[in-house]
Amino acid sequence: MSLEHYLILSGILFSIGLYGALAKSNAVVVLMCVELMLQGVNVALVAFSRYVVPQLLTGQVFALFVMTVAAAEVAVGLAIIFSLYRARETVNVGEADSMRD
Amino acid sequence: MGLIIAFWIFAVVSVLAALGVVFLRNVFRAALLLMLCFFSVAGVFATLGADFLAAVQVLIYVGAVGALILMAILLTRELHRGSPFSRWGIPAAVLAAALLGVLIWAAVGTPWPSPQLPPPQPTTAQLAERIFDLDTGFVLPFEIASLLLLAAIIGAIALVREK
Secondary structure, three states, X not given: OOXXXXXXXXXXXXXXXXXXXXXXXXXXXXXHHHHHHHHHHHHHHHHHHHHOOOOOOHHHXXXXXXHHHXXXXXXXXXXXXXXXXXXXXXXXXXXXXXXXX | OHHHHHHHHHHHHHHHHHHHHHHOOOHHHHHHHHHHHHHHHHHHHHHOOOHHHHHXXXXXXXXXXXXXXXXXXXXXXXXXXXXXXXXXXXXXXXXXXXXXXXXXXXXXXXXXOOOOOOOOOOOHHHHHHHHHOOOOOOHHHHHHHHHHHHXXXXXXXXXXXXX
16 A cells, blocks of 8 residues: 555545535535545545654644544534524525625 | 555445435435444554554544434434535536546655655554653644633533523
8 A cells, every 4th residue: 555545545535525515505414524524634644644754643643633623613513503403494504695685 | 465455445435435425315324424434434544553543533433423413413304305416516526526636646746755664553652642742742732622622612502502
């Protein structure tokens, strides 16, 4: 296994997540696709850590911080989706446009 | 040899599960496939020798984040509406395909250094030393991450509290 394999896997995961985050209209699915993008980032970080500086583990430390921020993001994002659903009875991101008027 | 087979299995399963997350209409099945994708990414971490990260990935993503997302799907009762595509589907597909092309071109075209030394096994103790080393470590980012988690928890509770 070479570094390129892991980087291409990470790029595929990131692109699938980006496509879903831009093209889906259910807010929960958009959040899930953002999580997919972060998975791709983490795969790239750990692969760089393994192949470029195998003794230093710096990429793994960065991946741990990405996981922390992703957990905080899921908690706050789902709370926002809950309050949106309570106020508007929908989680469709296209219908939450009252700030546009 | 075993490592190569494991990598291909985990990589193919994670990509197929990610495609299922985007293209399935049933949101509940999409969330279950997302958990499968998290699990196979944990396997990819294991093939990279990152044993601690693989365990943390299963605990945090498959356990905590997966359960939270499933609970959100059940509580918002939007299962019958599925997860339709918005009108930005085609521009988003073009953008994602272009980004994927650039990423693969950069990954294949760059001369990467080959690994000289094997990684430490197991990594847990070295990871702790790397984070908590006072001179070259990450003590301040670690504390800021703790503060961020606390702020996120309080913010989430304040957002969903009944008025």
